[in-house]
Amino acid sequence: MSQLFNFSAGPAMLPVDVLKQAQEELLNWNGQGVSVMEISHRDPAYVHMAREAEQDLRDLLNVPDDYEVLFLQGGGRGQFSAVPQNIASPDATVDYLDTGIWSGFAIREAEKFVSRVNVAGQVQEGAKGKEIQSPKDWKLSENAAYFHYCPNETVDGIALHEIPDVKAPIVADMSSNILSEPLDVSKFGVIYAGAQKNIGPSGFAIAIVKKSLLGEPQKQVSSIMDYQLQAKDGSMYNTPNTFAWYLAGLVFKWLKAQGGLTSMGERNRHKAQLIYDFVDKSDFYSNKINPAYRSIMNVPFQLADDKLDEAFLKGAKEEGLLGLKGHRFVGGMRASIYNAMPVEGVEALLSYMADFERKLG
Numbered sequence: 071m072s073q074l075f076n077f078s079a080g081p082a083m084l085p086v087d088v089l090k091q092a093q094e095e096l097l098n099w100n101g102q103g104v105s106v107m108e109i110s111h112r113d114p115a116y117v118h119m120a121r122e123a124e125q126d127l128r129d130l131l132n133v134p135d136d137y138e139v140l141f142l143q144g145g146g147r148g149q150f151s152a153v154p155q156n157i158a159s160p161d162a163t164v165d166y167l168d169t170g171i172w173s174g175f176a177i178r179e180a181e182k183f184v185s186r187v188n189v190a191g192q193v194q195e196g197a198k199g200k201e202i203q204s205p206k207d208w209k210l211s212e213n214a215a216y217f218h219y220c221p222n223e224t225v226d227g228i229a230l231h232e233i234p235d236v237k238a239p240i241v242a243d244m245s246s247n248i249l250s251e252p253l254d255v256s257k258f259g260v261i262y263a264g265a266q267k268n269i270g271p272s273g274f275a276i277a278i279v280k281k282s283l284l285g286e287p288q289k290q291v292s293s294i295m296d297y298q299l300q301a302k303d304g305s306m307y308n309t310p311n312t313f314a315w316y317l318a319g320l321v322f323k324w325l326k327a328q329g330g331l332t333s334m335g336e337r338n339r340h341k342a343q344l345i346y347d348f349v350d351k352s353d354f355y356s357n358k359i360n361p362a363y364r365s366i367m368n369v370p371f372q373l374a375d376d377k378l379d380e381a382f383l384k385g386a387k388e389e390g391l392l393g394l395k396g397h398r399f400v401g402g403m404r405a406s407i408y409n410a411m412p413v414e415g416v417e418a419l420l421s422y423m424a425d426f427e428r429k430l431g
């Protein structure tokens with residue numbers, strides 16, 4: 071069998087170098103004689119590592135000084151409730167773009183904490199495929215406490231590539247596209263991400279929060295979700311997920327060694343373009359998203375006959391191409407090509423797709 075490539079949407083592949091380093095130091099981290107999981111999060115060596123990870127993340131994203139960088143628990147969906155609890159009052163109105171499955175979950179969670187969730191815009195079928203409504207058609211509220219959107223809808227592979235120009239503080243669920251390309255953090259109120267796509271293990275989350283938004287949480291905000299409290303305690307109000315934080319730190323160092331986000335962005339766009347070009351030229355494979363809204367992280371594609379899906383997946387697995395089954399809500403195929411996926415993986419996928427089409431298309 072050839073080399074394995076894992077296209078899983080999440081938990082997703084991690085850089086091999088990172089896994090190797092973690093393996094090498096698993097039993098004896100940093101000369102401590104024990105693993106990084108087995109020491110106190112208050113141990114100076116651990117705290118040093120944790121702060122270095124924060125600094126590396128700040129460097130990668132050029133996070134301005136007036137933002138807190140928080141390492142939290144509860145994954146992406148934990149933030150669906152943390153956001154309204156922290157930066158809206160119970161009687162607030164908030165605006166959400168509803169661009170797919172994850173936006174929908176975020177909306178339903180926010181409805182528990184604020185009096186009105188206004189769906190400001192949606193996806194629609196256009197002449198060139200599925201697309202996100204143009205900002206001029208959005209129905210924004212007068213005094214929204216914040217505007218929430220998901221720049222990269224992981225399931226449908228639909229993305230909003232421009233940062234919206236709205237009055238309210240922008241909150242973005244970047245679970246599946248954080249660190250995939252350079253980003254102007256100063257345009258956002260809150261950026262959050264579950265870790266298992268582009269950062270590290272699941273259950274862990276990162277939130278980058280503008281300091282001016284802190285200070286008036288809802289009275290009922292639960293302590294482990296309280297941004298202000300977590301900021302004050304250096305994200306160690308309770309015991310953090312120490313292993314995930316450590317692994318995320320290794321990923322940040324790996325990203326720096328790859329040349330940072332400019333170089334990741336170029337690579338990611340190149341990988342995605344290779345697949346879209348191939349699919350667009352083929353009569354057998356298709357992608358139904360308007361090219362202007364296509365994700366560079368998650369590339370769904372359909373076979374002309376879905377009765378061949380199983381054979382496609384079986385053959386792919388035999389070639390060492392894993393995790394290509396589309397989300398259970400939408401079917402078809404999906405290649406997730408996060409930072410850790412090398413271009414060789416994409417090339418192997420395309421050569422398998424061409425073969426499959428020749429034989430069965």
Ligand SMILES: *Cc1c(COP(=O)(O)O)cnc(C)c1O
Nearest residue numbers: 145146147148172224245246264
């Ligand atoms: C995966 C994902 C989530 C959910 O993350 P969990 O850690 O499972 O809660 C949320 N939003 C987006 C965009 C995702 O891709």
